[in-house]
Amino acid sequence: MGNIRSKLCFALVVLSALFVYTGCQNTIPKQELPKAELNQKVPDFTLSDMNGNSISISDFSGDVIILDFFAEWCMPCRMEIPHFAELYSKYKDKGFAMIGLSVGYLDAKGMRTFAAEQGINYPVLMNDGRVSELFRPINSLPTTFIIDKQGNIAKIYIGYRDKEVFEQDITDLLK
Numbered sequence: 001m002g003n004i005r006s007k008l009c010f011a012l013v014v015l016s017a018l019f020v021y022t023g024c025q026n027t028i029p030k031q032e033l034p035k036a037e038l039n040q041k042v043p044d045f046t047l048s049d050m051n052g053n054s055i056s057i058s059d060f061s062g063d064v065i066i067l068d069f070f071a072e073w074c075m076p077c078r079m080e081i082p083h084f085a086e087l088y089s090k091y092k093d094k095g096f097a098m099i100g101l102s103v104g105y106l107d108a109k110g111m112r113t114f115a116a117e118q119g120i121n122y123p124v125l126m127n128d129g130r131v132s133e134l135f136r137p138i139n140s141l142p143t144t145f146i147i148d149k150q151g152n153i154a155k156i157y158i159g160y161r162d163k164e165v166f167e168q169d170i171t172d173l174l175k
Contacts, residue, residue, distance in 0.1 A: 042067070049124060092122075098122035144156070154169070
């Protein structure tokens with residue numbers, strides 16, 4: 001009985017690790033990257049933020065925007081959060097907007113706690129399922145869209161990127 005229990009526990013650990021890995025990948029092979037959204041207008045949407053306020057992507061018209069789809073359980077997502085907080089502090093008064101879009105398991109109250117613990121200083125919107133479908137659908141996290149001042153999707157990143165990558169995009173698009 002103990003041997004079967006050990007094997008079952010091992011199988012559950014392996015399956016759990018596989019689930020986390022496939023849901024939170026750092027990279028996707030190049031052939032899987034969709035190109036259709038590049039250079040197209042960002043879909044307009046309105047969602048509630050973690051404080052219950054309605055926010056539309058069009059509220060940031062004329063700004064360079066980073067729209068980051070993330071989840072609280074995703075380690076690469078968590079690694080990017082401090083970078084986004086720093087970039088938001090540095091560029092928010094220069095025509096830059098940072099928006100996090102939570103696709104995880106937390107409700108608004110849980111997200112407020114998570115945001116405080118992680119030092120998130122930018123708006124976090126609560127996904128309704130429909131918005132993530134407008135953008136692809138989102139199959140891997142983090143997935144980050146860089147949107148230019150004209151509202152066009154300039155870049156799409158799937159997986160973790162260093163702060164310098166995003167900062168270069170911001171400064172290039174603010175010119």
